[in-house]
Amino acid sequence: MSDHSLILGLESRLLNAWPSFDYQAYDGWILRLANGYTKRANSATPLMPGAALDEALLDYMSAHFIAANLRPTFRLNGLQAPEADALLAARHFKEIEPTHVLAAPVGRECETDPEVTISPKVSKQWVHEASEAYGGDKADETSLMGIVSRIRQKAAFATLNLDDRPVAWGLGVVERGYIGLYDIVVAPDLRGIGLGRRVVLSLMAWGCTEGAHTAYLQVREENEIARSLYGALGFGLAYRYTHRVMLGRSSP
Structure with missing residues (x-):
């Protein structure tokens, strides 16, 4: 290609x-x-x-x-x-x-993390919690809901719960063999302990069940921590x- x-x-x-x-x-x-x-x-x-x-x-x-x-x-x-x-x-x-823009092959292990719940429909709760975890300019529930409610491809809204507390969120969208990963966010007080990784892997596993062979996502060049995380998960540069x-x- x-x-x-x-x-x-x-x-x-x-x-x-x-x-x-x-x-x-x-x-x-x-x-x-x-x-x-x-x-x-x-x-x-x-x-x-x-x-x-x-x-x-x-x-x-x-x-x-x-x-x-x-x-x-x-x-x-x-x-x-x-x-x-x-x-x-x-x-x-x-x-x-x-x-x-990073891409990685989706493995054939299709089992999601048992503590990650995945819904095919967006909820006000998911939007509220993800927006709150983001904070700043992205704490705009109305705009986020307006965008994700317009998705017409098959989607997965993921939430990771620890001891019944929602602590990390993510969105996966599958289209023609690819799963796009969006809005991967972790509660501010629990960052850096691998929770985002669990959400990413669960969304990739969900993508596997939907026939995806490749995952892709976007990360700012300056975000070396995230780039390192995704590199460890097999993501490489597709383009910039x-x-x-x-x-x-x-x-x-």
């Missing part, structure tokens, strides 16, 4: 697994808006090899972000024409948050993406 076909295959699955509220298509680019909740759901992303970007298209898409009170953000995954990044740099769009954001506007 060529690099472009791998990127396109995973990017299209990501679009389905983490839906936005509004989509617009522009000459090989997909512009997505979701009230500012996560950059991947609020950015313009190339979805065609060699997707071009000129001054007029840049201005047009930027105007849609500004109208939604969002900072214009371009998520560059390697499918764009080289000139696109150069134009954004020339227009003083700052490069931020390089991110790795970064963001270009317009200067002079506050983050949403």
Whole structure:
């Protein structure tokens, strides 16, 4: 599989697994808006090899972000024409948050952790607990519920309980042989003892039962602890993406 076909295959699955509220298509680019909740759901992303970007298209898409009170953000995954990044740099769009997309083979061991419960439907409780554990900008239950309730692929909402206390959460979405792992989060007072690993392995086991052969996820390049964890679980780099954001506007 060529690099472009791998990127396109995973990017299209990501679009389905983490839906936005509004989509617009522009000459090989997909512009997505979701009230500012996560950059991947609020950015313009190339979805065609060699997707071009000129001054007029840049201005047009930027105007849609500004109208939604969002900072214009371009998520560059390697499918764009080289000139696109150069134009954004020339227009003083700052490069931020390089991110790795990692992938790993799903083993044939399909048994989930007995202390991890998996539901095919999202609940208000799952959204509340996961949002609370995240804190900060991601403690937005309304936006998280709005995104995950739009998932149309087969999904698994996982919760790890210790002594009847929910302590870790995660989301798995299966599509065409791949399981995407999202929102893996552990209660702040219990991080660093392997609970996130248990959720990841259980979601991969669930993916196995649904016919998935490969798992994928995204982690910021600066998050060396998470990258080390996933590396120990067999995840390797599939591709890298970064963001270009317009200067002079506050983050949403």
